[in-house]
Amino acid sequence: MAKSKKNEKEKLPKELTRNAWILVIGAIAPMLDSTMVNIAINKLQSDLHTSLDMIQWAITGYVLALAVAVPVCGYVVNHIDGKKVMQWSLLSFGLFSFLSGIAWNIDSFIIFRAVQGFSAGFITLLMTTLLMQITPPDKLGQLMAVVSTPIILGPIIGPVLGGAIVSGANWHWIFYVNIPVVIIAVLLNHFYLSSFKPFNPKAKLDWFGTLLLAGGSVGLIYGMMKGSTNAKNFFNSQMITFVIIGLALFVIYGIYNRIRKNNTVLPLRFFKSKNFTAANIGIFLAGIASNGPMLLLPLFFQNTKGFTAVEAGLMLIPQGLGMMVTRPLIGKMIDRMGARPVVLVSLAISLLGTIPFIFVHENTNLIWLGLVLFVRGMGIGGLQMPMMTDIFIGLDKQDIPGASVGQRIIQNVGSSFGSAVISAVVTAVVTSEIAGQMTTKLHQLAAMHTNLTPTVIARAKTSVEKAVTLNGYQLGFLVSSIVLIVIAIPAMFLSQKKVNK
Structure with missing residues (x-):
């Protein structure tokens, strides 16, 4: 009973x-x-x-x-x-x-x-x-x-x-x-x-604050996009210009918020809350740790395994199933234990599902990869949800729209930043290694007295590009793993409840 x-x-x-x-x-x-x-x-x-x-x-x-x-x-x-x-x-x-x-x-x-x-x-x-x-x-x-x-x-x-x-x-x-x-x-x-x-019918329209936040978000996200689309020169002039504009608009918003005494669309007094600040830092980093690999995984299956786009999408289903399995459990665990223990355990599981991709190669067994992705999904599924919950702890109802605005802006920028950084890492590896490895490969073929016909050179180039691209993917997963470890720092400042036995 x-x-x-x-x-x-x-x-x-x-x-x-x-x-x-x-x-x-x-x-x-x-x-x-x-x-x-x-x-x-x-x-x-x-x-x-x-x-x-x-x-x-x-x-x-x-x-x-x-x-x-x-x-x-x-x-x-x-x-x-x-x-x-x-x-x-x-x-x-x-x-x-x-x-x-x-x-x-x-x-x-x-x-x-x-x-x-x-x-x-x-x-x-x-x-x-x-x-x-x-x-x-x-x-x-x-x-x-x-x-x-x-x-x-x-x-x-x-x-x-x-x-x-x-x-x-x-x-x-x-x-x-x-x-x-x-x-x-x-x-x-x-x-x-x-x-x-x-929520707050008396609130006046904060057009200036809204425009500053919208412009700052657009500047940072568009800057990250320009960096990722030209990843050979990630810090190109367009990327730097738009990121500086975005940051400048956010700084102006901070000054404006101070002048208006937090009577703005996103009151910065929210960041005085330990939970709000720690959760948003964690959400930003989680955007890098989750979105970066989501960009890499389809490319890995297509460029290394030779899959079509649809086949690559099907290979990601185990990760989605892992998320779906843990989703209802995580919700109850957050309500019972608080966000901190759930995030820390999820980080450990996410690492177990991400680190193996640092060592994958073109002959890695697909069943093994599916199992690893399932584990990764179980972990990633428990990262952002607890932190999103912690953001609203202790807030009055009229503060909820402003807190939601802050969380969504940080999540959007973090996701774009994650995709851009991982793209830049992969491209940097490919750009820096391909010429050297191609020269080494041709010397090896010459030493074997192989006739360097155009066909042989083309095959060598394809082989080298495949190997170098794989190295780039591996380094991208390493970066993601490091970010997962760093998330543990803000996670220590999230809420924790005493469990009643």
Whole structure:
């Protein structure tokens, strides 16, 4: 009987569970969309008769618009019922998904994708922000376990689904497939989602602060993108310029926040909280440790194992399964023990699933790799969720939008930074080693009295490029492992609860 009461106490209230899953369903389409489009780049380039650089602008525009939406959404939910904001965001996302699908040239495609990204930024932020308003403090962990579902599914299912759609139909359907999901989400939202009172109706529109945060985010993210796309010269003039602009805007925001005495869209007084600061530092580093390898793993399977994009996506499924297995357990563990022990254990498991990739080679057994990825998924799945939960500890309800804005900005910048740094590491290794190893290989062939025909030289070049690229991937995984170890430092400042036996 006592055990039954305990289980009943640990369960999420039905209304909260219903609201959580309705919001999650709405967020699935944006999460999948952002990963599916990458699979269709070649088709888009061909059908829209444009260059790869212009297609990249459509992808970049989506990410930047998503970043701009974060502080704007923080203001809107202070003044308008969150249910209405979510409905309009979903309808906007669905409409511009359709328009992206029927885009007639690259210019229209870039514009429609940018507005689609802006809508997605609202949806993903609302998913967390609205639920924080109605969730008891002792249920935050379980709630985050539900909310993290689309975050987990997006990178795993997106590439596989995108590849299947492009192969079986055409790139237009990558966008059309969002429409039925949006319709279902809007209907559920309208009939079953609870209303959410505005967080702080008296708050005035902080246009200047919003523009500074949006501009700072765009500057840093775009700078990181310019570094990763030209990783041979990572610290190129464009990268440095935009990063400096981004940092300068954040510094100006700090001064502005001080003048306004924290009466801003993101009050910096939040950083006086040990939990808030430690959690955000951890989230930033976790973005590097998780997003960097998510960039490397598909490339490893394609360039080293010779897999197609869809096959590479399928190989990542074990990692997603690992995340899904631990997700419900982690939520309950956070509520019972606090974030610190959960993050520290997750770090140890993540290292067990990442370190083996430092030593992988082209003949490494696929079953072994699948098992390692499953372990890695179990660990990575328990990193960001506890830290996201810790951010909201001790905050008043009117502070939740501002805290969500800060968390999302740091998460977005950390993810972009992770991808950029890992890209730069791999490219630096390839650039520095390929000439020397190619010379050594040709000397070896000459010493064996091999006739250096163009065919022999081409084969030698392919062999060397494969070996050098593998070295780059291995170093990238080493960097990720080091970052995982560093996360233990801010993790020590997260919350910890006494476990009642």
